[in-house]
Amino acid sequence: NAGVMQNPRHLVRRRGQEARLRCSPVKGHSHVYWYRQLPEEGLKFMVYLQKENIIDESGMPKERFSAEFPKEGPSILRIQQVVRGDSAAYFCASSPVAGSGNTIYFGEGSWLTVV
């Protein structure tokens, strides 16, 4: 299966700990989006990255959240000092080239629970 791979699928963290979510895009895709989904809600845009560049991070909270997509390896969404409100499903999606004119493919999601 050469689809978007996310791990871990489920992650439990205590308040104040760090959460790291990883996303390996479809092979050959160089563009990655991260979305957050609260229970029974929509997909909220967080950040859009190309290899080694953050293109649009307007949806990222100003503090505690960061994202990267290095030249080698998966994209990482990092949440420091997690709080209960961070509990959500985090979806990664990838596309082969820039732009909303192309299909983006979603991973299975990472479910973060903060206790």
Added chain:
Amino acid sequence: QQPVQSPQAVILREGEDAVINCSSSKALYSVHWYRQKHGEAPVFLMILLKGGEQMRHEKISASFNEKKQQSSLYLTASQLSYSGTYFCGTGYNNNDMRFGAGTRLTVKP
């Protein structure tokens, strides 16, 4: 900026039709439609790029109006498998992708 979807929820009997709308206050670069089952990833249905365009995925079709500010998803002769939440995703330029709040569709036997 994110698109506005309506209705928020629809309940149908098997075989009935439904329409889901997605609108924006300004012209869109593209519209994408996805379906998400509970606890699963959104699955791509179709993409529309041109004003006036219509696309089809099995018995589900979609249109994109001439001004490129509204798209509608048409579910014909609905099946139980159509149940899920439908999202429209829209791009205002060639980079971003924002999603509407979703429309929850329930098809009952």
